[in-house]
Amino acid sequence: MIKFLLRRIGFEMPLSLLTIITITFFLIRLAPGGPFSAEKNVAPEVLKELEKHYGLDKPLGVQYLRYLGQAVRGNLGPSLKYPGRDVSDLIREAFPVSLELGVYALLIALVLGITAGVLAASRAGTWCDYLVMSVSMAGICIPSFVLGPLLVLVFGLLLGWLPVAGWSSPLDRILPSITLGLVYTAYIARMMRGSMLEVLVQDFIKTARAKGLSEGTILFRHALRGALPPVVSFLGPAAAGLISGSFVIETIFSIPGLGRYFVAAAFNRDYAMILGTVAFYAVVIMVFNMLVDILLVALDPRLRSRRA
Amino acid sequence: MRRFVRNRAAVVSTLFLAVMLLLSLLAPFLSPYAYDVQDLATGAVFSNGAHWLGTDILGRDLFTRILYGGRVSFAVGICATFVSVVIGVSWGAVAGWIGGRTDAVMMRFVDIVYAFPFTIFVIILMVFFNRSLLLLFLAIGAVEWLTMARIVRGQVLALRKREFIEAAIGAGLSHPYIIVRHILPNIAGPVVVYATLTIPSVMLLEAFLSFLGLGVQPPASSWGILIREGAESMEAYPWLLLYPGILLSATLFSLNFIGDGLRDAVDPRSAKE
Numbered sequence: 001m002i003k004f005l006l007r008r009i010g011f012e013m014p015l016s017l018l019t020i021i022t023i024t025f026f027l028i029r030l031a032p033g034g035p036f037s038a039e040k041n042v043a044p045e046v047l048k049e050l051e052k053h054y055g056l057d058k059p060l061g062v063q064y065l066r067y068l069g070q071a072v073r074g075n076l077g078p079s080l081k082y083p084g085r086d087v088s089d090l091i092r093e094a095f096p097v098s099l100e101l102g103v104y105a106l107l108i109a110l111v112l113g114i115t116a117g118v119l120a121a122s123r124a125g126t127w128c129d130y131l132v133m134s135v136s137m138a139g140i141c142i143p144s145f146v147l148g149p150l151l152v153l154v155f156g157l158l159l160g161w162l163p164v165a166g167w168s169s170p171l172d173r174i175l176p177s178i179t180l181g182l183v184y185t186a187y188i189a190r191m192m193r194g195s196m197l198e199v200l201v202q203d204f205i206k207t208a209r210a211k212g213l214s215e216g217t218i219l220f221r222h223a224l225r226g227a228l229p230p231v232v233s234f235l236g237p238a239a240a241g242l243i244s245g246s247f248v249i250e251t252i253f254s255i256p257g258l259g260r261y262f263v264a265a266a267f268n269r270d271y272a273m274i275l276g277t278v279a280f281y282a283v284v285i286m287v288f289n290m291l292v293d294i295l296l297v298a299l300d301p302r303l304r305s306r307r308a
Numbered sequence: 309m310r311r312f313v314r315n316r317a318a319v320v321s322t323l324f325l326a327v328m329l330l331l332s333l334l335a336p337f338l339s340p341y342a343y344d345v346q347d348l349a350t351g352a353v354f355s356n357g358a359h360w361l362g363t364d365i366l367g368r369d370l371f372t373r374i375l376y377g378g379r380v381s382f383a384v385g386i387c388a389t390f391v392s393v394v395i396g397v398s399w400g401a402v403a404g405w406i407g408g409r410t411d412a413v414m415m416r417f418v419d420i421v422y423a424f425p426f427t428i429f430v431i432i433l434m435v436f437f438n439r440s441l442l443l444l445f446l447a448i449g450a451v452e453w454l455t456m457a458r459i460v461r462g463q464v465l466a467l468r469k470r471e472f473i474e475a476a477i478g479a480g481l482s483h484p485y486i487i488v489r490h491i492l493p494n495i496a497g498p499v500v501v502y503a504t505l506t507i508p509s510v511m512l513l514e515a516f517l518s519f520l521g522l523g524v525q526p527p528a529s530s531w532g533i534l535i536r537e538g539a540e541s542m543e544a545y546p547w548l549l550l551y552p553g554i555l556l557s558a559t560l561f562s563l564n565f566i567g568d569g570l571r572d573a574v575d576p577r578s579a580k581e
Contacts, residue, residue, distance in 0.1 A: 016420050024432065031436030141560040143512055145519045145532075146553035149539035157543050236423045244427040248519060252539070262428070263520060266435045278428055289423050 001297060005290070013286050020282045021071070024275055025064055036080075054080060054272075067275070076276035081268045087276035090261060095280070097167060098250070098257035102242045104173060105181030109238070113185040114231065117192020118219055121227075124197060132189055139186030144245055148179040148252045165254040176253045180245050184238050188231055195227040202226070225299060232296050236289045243281055311573040318569025321562030328559060332378030362547050364537060373529040374552055380530040381556075384444060385511040385563075391449025392510070393503050396456025397495075401487055403457070404464025415461065418454050426451040427513070434522040444523060448513050452506055459502055463495040497574040505567035508560040515556060531556045 036050055051057045055066065070077060076087035120132035152175060156164035166172050199205065200223055208218045246259030254260075258277060265273035297303045312318055362370050403414040430447045437443055467473060476486045511531075517523035518532025526533060531552050538549030 012420075020424070024429075027429070027432060028436055137561070137564065138557075141508075141564060142553075142557045143515060143535075143560075145516065145539070146535055146549070146557060149535075149542055149549055150553065153542050153546060153549070240423055240425040243425040244516075247427070247431070248516060251520065263431065266431050267521075269435070274432065278432075281425060281428065285423055285425065 005294075008290055008293075013283075013290075016286065017279065017282055018068075021068070021275065021279050022064075024278045025067065026060075028269070028271055028274055029060055029063075054078070056271075071279065076279070077272040079265075079270055079273050081265070081270040081273065087272050090273065091258060091276060091280050094256060094258040094261050097255060098243075098246050098259055101173070101176055101180060101246060101249070101255065101257060102239075104177035105184070105242060105245075106235075106238070108177060108181035109184035109188055110231075112181075113188025114192050114224075116185070116189040118196055118224065118227075120189065120193040121196035121200060122215070122219055124193075129193075132193070136186035136189045139182050140190075144179050144183060145248045145252065147182060148175070148249060151175050151179060152252070165252075167253075167255045167257075172253075176249050176255060179252075180242060180249045183245070184241070187234065187238070191231055191234060192227065195230045196223060199223045199226040228299055229296055232292060232299060235292050236285075239288045240285055243285070312569050315565075315569040315572065317565045321565040321569075324558065325562045325566070328378060328555075329382060332375050332382055335372065335375035335379060362545075362551075364541075364545075364548055370534075370548065370551060373534060374531070374555060377529040377531045377534050377552070378555075380441075380524050380528065381511050381514060381532075381559075383441070384448065384514040384530075385507045387445040388448035388452065388510040388514070389503055389506045391445055392453040392456060392506055393499065395449065396453035397460050397492070397499060399453065400457040400460025400462075401464050401491060404461040405468065405483065405487055405491070407465070407468070411461070415458070418457055422454050427516070430513070430517065431520070431522060434517060439522070439525055441524070444514065444517070448510050452510055452513070456499070456502055456506065459498055460495060463498060464491055467491055467494055501567060501571045501574055504563065504570055508563040508567075511556075511563075512560060 036047055048057070055063060058066075067077065074088065076091070079085045079087050079090060082090065116132045116136070120129045123129050152164045155162045155175065162175055163169065163172050164175075205218060205223055208222050213222075243259065246257060247263050248259075249255070250257045250260040251263065258280075261273070262277045262281075264270075265277060364370055364373070399414065399418070403411045430451060433443065433447045473486065473490060476490055477483075481489075514523055514530065515532030515535065518530045519536045521536070523532055524530040534552035535549065535556065538545075538547075538552055542549040
């Protein structure tokens, strides 16, 4: 296990990160247009000065190596669109907001999804099962950018119960978190039901029943642990999806998070900001996936010998 | 086939999709309005005899715009899925066929990419290069092939050990020939099923990009654009959000039902799960 982790941290993660930074760097630099081409009234001399200031006048290879050299030391360079601000500062400011949103969404998805999935599996074939399955199908098929505005319309504008945008009061958190989390609630519920059904026919469940344990104890203490691994493995892709989702959700609800910064940076061709955000997301995702793998091993001791 | 027909949700979905496809294809002949002609005097009105689904704030007929948007959405759905099938099947078939170290490296690559939010790259591509439909197909196809590659690899690994493949190798046929003539026809079932399930996720991604303003460019119409425009003016004119939203969701529903129905028909064992 430790060997496996060391290999991950020492070899695979830096390699993936380098690949991602390299692809992104050349992708955005080889494209036509630049960060200052949107402002039409820039005199050529000013443009030259600007490019010189940010080091954009040097050969591409030199810029690339210099960027890597800085990035290794944790310096992601100055933003091209927010003069005087460092990319690292902007990320430090915006990421906690996105993180909070993501954590709420993931909590909603896990708690609701697992509960609904377990209930559906234990009552397979009844109305409860059908209800969970059809609601979750709807959750998968209604895109968040349709659901979000609809929730705003109903709970914000028509009923006036919840604020429609912003990120200052606790109430502001409710609608965006639900909108972001609902798709994953649906996926997790369906997945949980499927793997629960497989576990429930196994012998150790029969043993538990024979011992006269209560249904709740059997479901949540005995069966749940065996049925969790597929859901836990799904958390990796889910986290990636939450990041993509945050681009839209933060735009809809005007939340000052990293997702909105990234979309704005892409539109503005803010090279440093794009690269910095992509690299940062990559690290977040890799660390998260490693935690998921550790959790999987903790849940299923059989993996311990196989992985190492 | 009979198993598929017995699945009522799948049949209804097929009918619904067929109607939507037909309406979208025939849009220029069906609708008396042009999708981009504004009628500011009319403004936004609710459903009525002249405009079945009402008009948007610029007085454009929503029914017409939805049909034209449908053409884009379906075109992206089909073309991008095609791209993803080509990449996914080639990748999976090569990995599964060669096996060993190559397979391990190729599939590890898929694992790593799978965990990364690749919409980021689609967004970058769409911003930095010409926002053409072709790029949209390629960009979306290039991020949606991973699951296909996994499925195909699994199938190929299993097929490789079968006698008729060993016989083909023994007969001295070239490996590319065996893959194309003997392997691919045998994995067509799962590939078709999964391709059907890829279409909705591809259409969803297109709508997602258009919603952010990165997909198809106005005044052209796509369901993502309509939903964004609807969301902007939903307080006064909720139907502008409701109609395209319902339609997109219904289409995604149908495609998922058809995919599930096909899967159960091709592989009856999975139906029991």
